[in-house]
Amino acid sequence: MNSYDLIIKNGTIIDGTQAPRFMADIGIKNGCIEKIGSLTGESALRTIDAEGKIVAPGVIDTHTHYDAQMFWDPYLTNSSWHGTTSVTVGNCGFGFMPCRESDRERYMKMMEATEQVPLNAMQSALPWTWESFPEWMAAVRAIPKGINVSAYLPLNSLMMYVMGVEAAKTRPATASERAEMRRLLHEAMDAGAVGFGFSFLQNYNSHKDFDGSPMPTDSMQIEEAYNLCRVLKERGEGVVQALMEIPGMPESNRAQCEELARLSGRPVLFNVVVALDVMPDFHRDTLAWLDEVRAKQLPIYAQALCCRIWVQSSAEDFTVWDAHPLFAAFTAADREGKIAMASDPDYRSKVREWYQPEKFYAGGGPLENWVITDACGSSYAKYEGQTIAAIAEQHSACVTDTFWDMVVATEAKLGFKNPPSLSVDPVKVTELLSHPQVIPGTSDGGAHVKISVSGHYQTDFIDWLVREQNMMSLEQMHYKSSYLPARLLGFEKRGALLEGYAADIMVYDFEKINYNQExxxxxxDLPGGDWRWVVYAEGIDNVIVNGEVIFTSNGACTGAHPGRMLNCSGAMLEQIDDKAA
Structure with missing residues (x-):
């Protein structure tokens, strides 16, 4: 009789707690780590020889938008290829629950506008067998999952469900509406929610509704969030996810964030902190504030977006300019409309007068830095590989006019790539990630699928900050990416390689872990044959979820579906037979 379901032998274990690495075997049974030590002579249904490899806890990504993708991709790629074994959806207040039948199309258009999830994919793949949060949970518990999923109750959805769309965007909730929202949060938490999520950026959020108006939570009174904090305080469980600050905002929402922590008594995941070369003190100011709130004993943690990502898109598909009214009109137009606008002297003149490079850091970076990747055989083909600034200089023209000329010449199919607008200074990024109240992530996995990819952040950090720069240790990195997020979410016995903990594990070759950085x-592979960008993992030998291997070398999928829905304690909710759901 086999002693274990799986044994990982001879590996170098980074357990996630920041304890020094050590050599040992790991014995796994019934989805949990049963023994760590020498297992010589023990038998198992399957054995992985990890000699010369790193064995570490799977990544816990608390900020994704896989709300739709989970219905057609049980492995939630790109994230799982790179060692992510648990994700949280419902971030920034966006999601599909609760939702009345009459609002389904609006919710999907909202997700397309804010997170660039293709509408046709959602229309063809979402089963819409739910209205309430518990009914949505039942639907997700019934679908196969390669990795674990937890969910916030999205506040935009909640406000629109209780108040109606127009009221949610134009007035405060009434006392009775706030009581109903509290009741529905209790109901969601009972069904397995891990808290609630929202954004609160007023008019500064690039997340706009499909009609160009702000989302409900961006224009709401902050009391709507305070109202729900009292539910978490009463229950003594749950997390608040709050997108409350982006670079360049003239107003601070930090006092409101502190009040969220006071009223809830629960961890608040504050978004977003980034390192920028053009604003070198932005992240340092945030870190100083985190020191202040720690002195006040407020459990506020910032989520960092700081891996080396870039934008790769085309004039036809790019939608991140929605934060800028003049460019928002361009991105909202169809291809013929884009060509017409790019040809219009009046429109070009308005853009020319308005445009300043610093205004574009929230829109993928200044136009000057964009590199042309595909001129579609036009007269600009000879400039492929050059920046728009360099091309403009050769034509003695301004940057915006040069861009519009290329849009017209390529019939709005112009392909481009920008260098990272985030800092790639390892000193700044390490300074940010090393702060005790900062967690990495903000991958937005499942979103922006034709624009950028960042589900590979753990692979990037190991390759860049640990191996190449030697500025962080593997012990630090896996603590930040696994154990600390688990503690903040309240996940018991997850996020570390300890006896009795869930066997969520990645096995990789430290010298080979990498990805295509070009x-x-x-x-x-989207529903209907639509396309997306992906980043494949290199050097990751095995990804294991709840004791079952889901990927082997080079991303080969085993077909196993061990993932489960997790509640706010990290407990697995029972899978529901899809025929009974």
Whole structure:
């Protein structure tokens, strides 16, 4: 009789707690780590020889938008290829629950506008067998999952469900509406929610509704969030996810964030902190504030977006300019409309007068830095590989006019890539990630699928900050990416390689872990044959979820579906037979 379901032998274990690495075997049974030590002579249904490899806890990504993708991709790629074993959806207040039948199309258009999830994919793949949060949970518990999923109750959805769309965007909730929202949060938490999520950026959020108006939570009174904090305080469980600050905002929402922590008594995941070369003190100011709130004993943690990502898109597909009214009109137009606008002297003149490079850091970076990747055989083909600024200089023209000329010449199919607008200074990024109240992530996995990819952040950090720069240790990195997020979410016995903990594990070759840093790869695997960008992992030998291997070397999928829905304690919710759901 086999002693274990799986044994990982001879590996170098980074357990996630920041304890020094050590050599040992790991014995796994019934989805949990049963023994760590010498297992010589013990038998198992399957054995992985990890000699010369790192064995570490799977990544816990608390900020994704896989709300739709989970219905057609049980492995939630790109994230799982790179060692992510648990994700949280419902971030920034966006999601599909609760939702009345009459609002389904609006919710999907909202997700397309804010997170660039293709509408046709959602229309063809979402079963819409739910209205309430518990009914949504039942639907997700019934679908196969390669990795674990937890969910916030999205506040935009909640406000629109209780108040109606127009009221949610134009007035405060009434006392009775706030009581109903509290009741529905209790209901969601009972069904397995891990808290609630929202954004609160007023008019500064690039997340706009499909009609160009702000989302409900961006224009709401902050009391709507305070109202729900009292539910978490009463229950003594749950997390608040709050997108409350982006670079360049003239107003601070930090006092409101502190009040969220006071009223809830629970961890608040504050978004977003980034390192920028053009604003070198932005992240340092945030870190100083985190020191202040720690002195006040407020459990506020910032989520960092700081891996080396870039934008790779085309004039036809790019939508991140929605934060800028003049460019928002361009991105909202169809291809023929884009060509017409790019040809219009009045429109070009308005853009020319308005445009300043610093205004574009929230829109993928200044136009000057964009590199042309595909001129579609036009007269600009000879400039491929050059920046728009360099091309403009050769034509003695301004940057915006040069861009519009290329849009017209390529019939709005112009392909481009920008260098990272985030800092790639390892000193700044390490300074940010090393702060005790900062966690990495903000991958937005499942979103922006034709624009950028960042589900590979753990691979990037190991390759860049640990191996190449030697500025962080593997012990630090896996603590930040696994154990600390688990503690903040309240997940018991997850996020570390300890006896009795869930066997969520990645096994990789430290010398080979990497990814293609030159370009994203295009795959046509969305519903209906639509396409997206992906980043494949290199050097990751095994990804294990709840004791079962889901990927082997080079991303080969085993077909196993061990993932489960997790509640706010990290407990697995029972899988529901899809025929009974």
């Amino acid at each position: 370009r994203y790869d295009r795959v046509e």
